[in-house]
Amino acid sequence: MAAGKKYTNVIIEINNECNVAYSETPILKCDRVHELIERAGNIERDGRSLYVSTSLGGGGVPPANIVDASDYVLLHGNGVENPSRITEMIRQVRAMDVYTPMPIVSNEDDQPWRVEEQGWGDEGNNFVVSARNYTSWGYFDFRLPEENEDYNLGYQSVPVNWHISSDRKRAFFDKLAEITGKPGTPELRMEWPGQIGAVTVHVEKGRSNAVIKSIDLMIDNEIVATASQEPYEFHIEQIPEDEHWVRARASYQNNGGEIAIESPYYRNPWWPYGGRY
CATH class of the missing domain: 2.60.40.10 (Immunoglobulins)
Known part of the structure; x- marks a missing residue:
C-alpha cells in the first residue's frame, strides 16, 4: 500500500481535532469532514484500502456522521481530568446506532503525568480506564515551557531522546509492562x-x-x-x-x-x- 511498499498496517487521520481551529475550511469541520474520510477510504490499490478516521479535541465524542464514515474511532483524553469521563466517552460511542464493532483508539492523552490526582496507579487513571474498556491508549508526552532545556523529557518535543529517559516515561512503560504481564525494562x-x-x-x-x-x-x-x-x-x-x-x-x-x-x-x-x- 503506502508508497508502493505494500504496507497494510497503516491508518490515516484526516485532520487532527476537527472541531478546533478550522473555522475557515468548512469541509474540515465536524459536519462535513466525513466527506473526506469517505473519499480517502475509497482509494484502493491492488484491492486494498487504508483505514481512515479523524479526531475531536480532548473530551469530545465524534458525531454520528464521523463514526458512520470511519474505519475506527479516534478519541482524545487531553484535558480529561476525571477518568470516569473516558469511560463515558467510550460508552457513548458504542451506544450510537451507526456504530459497528471497530477499534476505538485514544491516541492523545497527557493527563496521567500532568494531573497529580491521576498518576500511574491502578485506579483513577485514563490509561488504566481505557485498557479496562478494551480501547487503546496513546501516551502524549511533551516538554512544558519550563522543561525546554531538558531533552530527556518529551517524546513529542524535538529534539527527542527515544529512550526511557525520564521518570514519567518510565512510569508509563512500567504500567504498560504490568498490564501486559511483561517483565519491564531495567x-x-x-x-x-x-x-x-x-x-x-x-x-x-x-x-x-x-x-x-x-x-x-x-x-x-x-x-x-x-x-x-x-x-x-x-x-x-x-x-x-x-x-x-x-x-x-x-x-x-x-x-x-x-x-x-x-x-x-x-x-x-x-x-x-x-x-x-
Whole structure:
C-alpha cells in the first residue's frame, strides 16, 4: 500500500481535532469532514484500502456522521481530568446506532503525568480506564515551557531522546509492562562522586530479570570506557573541552533479540557549577 511498499498496517487521520481551529475550511469541520474520510477510504490499490478516521479535541465524542464514515474511532483524553469521563466517552460511542464493532483508539492523552490526582496507579487513571474498556491508549508526552532545556523529557518535543529517559516515561512503560504481564525494562542511573571524570552507573531492574554483561560510558556519542561487572565504576582521564554530553548504555538479550537501554543524557556533568540534568 503506502508508497508502493505494500504496507497494510497503516491508518490515516484526516485532520487532527476537527472541531478546533478550522473555522475557515468548512469541509474540515465536524459536519462535513466525513466527506473526506469517505473519499480517502475509497482509494484502493491492488484491492486494498487504508483505514481512515479523524479526531475531536480532548473530551469530545465524534458525531454520528464521523463514526458512520470511519474505519475506527479516534478519541482524545487531553484535558480529561476525571477518568470516569473516558469511560463515558467510550460508552457513548458504542451506544450510537451507526456504530459497528471497530477499534476505538485514544491516541492523545497527557493527563496521567500532568494531573497529580491521576498518576500511574491502578485506579483513577485514563490509561488504566481505557485498557479496562478494551480501547487503546496513546501516551502524549511533551516538554512544558519550563522543561525546554531538558531533552530527556518529551517524546513529542524535538529534539527527542527515544529512550526511557525520564521518570514519567518510565512510569508509563512500567504500567504498560504490568498490564501486559511483561517483565519491564531495567533502568540505568548515573551517580557522580564529586571527582572530575568519575562516575558510577547503577542498574535498577525492577520487574525485569534481564542479564546485563557490561555497560559502556559514552561521551558525545563515542564509547570511552566499558565496565563488565558491578559496581560499574568509571574514571575518565581526558575530559573533552567545552560542552559535552554523557550517558551510559547497556544491552541484554530478550526472546532472541538484543535490547539496548540508556541512562538519561547529562550535559557537562563535571563542570564546577553543575549543568547536568
